[in-house]
Amino acid sequence: MKQSFSLCKSEIIRGHNSFNDIFKSSYKLSSGRIKLFYNRSKPNFNSPHSIIKVGFVISAKRIHSAVLRNRAKRLLKEAYRNVKNNNPLHINSEVLIGLSDYGYEVFKKKNELEYRLLRNDIADAFSV
Numbered sequence: 001m002k003q004s005f006s007l008c009k010s011e012i013i014r015g016h017n018s019f020n021d022i023f024k025s026s027y028k029l030s031s032g033r034i035k036l037f038y039n040r041s042k043p044n045f046n047s048p049h050s051i052i053k054v055g056f057v058i059s060a061k062r063i064h065s066a067v068l069r070n071r072a073k074r075l076l077k078e079a080y081r082n083v084k085n086n087n088p089l090h091i092n093s094e095v096l097i098g099l100s101d102y103g104y105e106v107f108k109k110k111n112e113l114e115y116r117l118l119r120n121d122i123a124d125a126f127s128v
Contacts, residue, residue, distance in 0.1 A: 007081045013055035013094055022055070022096050032121035033103035033113070034076070037096040054080060057098040063107065072099065072113055079119040083126065097122065 013019065026037040037057075056076045058069045076097050099107065107113055 005081055005085065007054075007077060007084070011051075011053055013053050013096070018094075019055060019057070019096065022094055026096070029125055030100045030102075031125035033100055033106060033118060034121045034125060035098050035100040035103070036125050037098070039094045040092070051092045052084070053094045054084075055094075055096045056080075057096050059098070059104075062099075062104045068107075068111065072107065075113050075115050075118055076122075079115060079122050082119055083123045 013022070022037055022039055026039050029036045029038070056073045058072045058076075060066075060069065063069045063072065076099075080097060099113075103113070
C-alpha cells in the first residue's frame with residue numbers, strides 16, 4: 001500500500017475555540033526547537049487506524065513579522081508532513097506544534113529555521 005505524504009484538510013485543526021480547548025487542557029512536550037501541546041482522545045475501536053489532527057502555532061508576540069511567522073509555520077507543516085507516517089503512537093489525538101523557547105532564540109539569531117533540524121525534532125517528539 002502506498003503511503004500518503006499529503007496533509008489533508010481533515011487532518012488539520014480548525015477554529016479558534018479548538019485551539020483554545022487544546023491549550024487549556026493539554027499535555028506539553030518539548031523536543032529541541034519544537035514544543036507539542038497534545039490531547040489524547042478516547043480510543044475508537046471501530047476505526048482501523050489512528051487519527052491525529054494537527055495545528056501549527058507561532059507566537060505573534062515573539063515573531064512580529066507576519067512574513068516570518070508564516071515561513072516558520074510552512075517549515076513546521078512540511079517537517080510534520082514528512083514524518084507523520086512514522087508515528088508509532090497509534091492513538092487518536094489533537095496536536096499543536098509550535099516553537100519552544102530555544103526554537104524562538106535560534107530563529108531570532110538567524111532569522112531562519114533549518115528544515116532538517118525541525119524534521120528531526122518532530123520525529124523525536126513523536127517517537128517518545
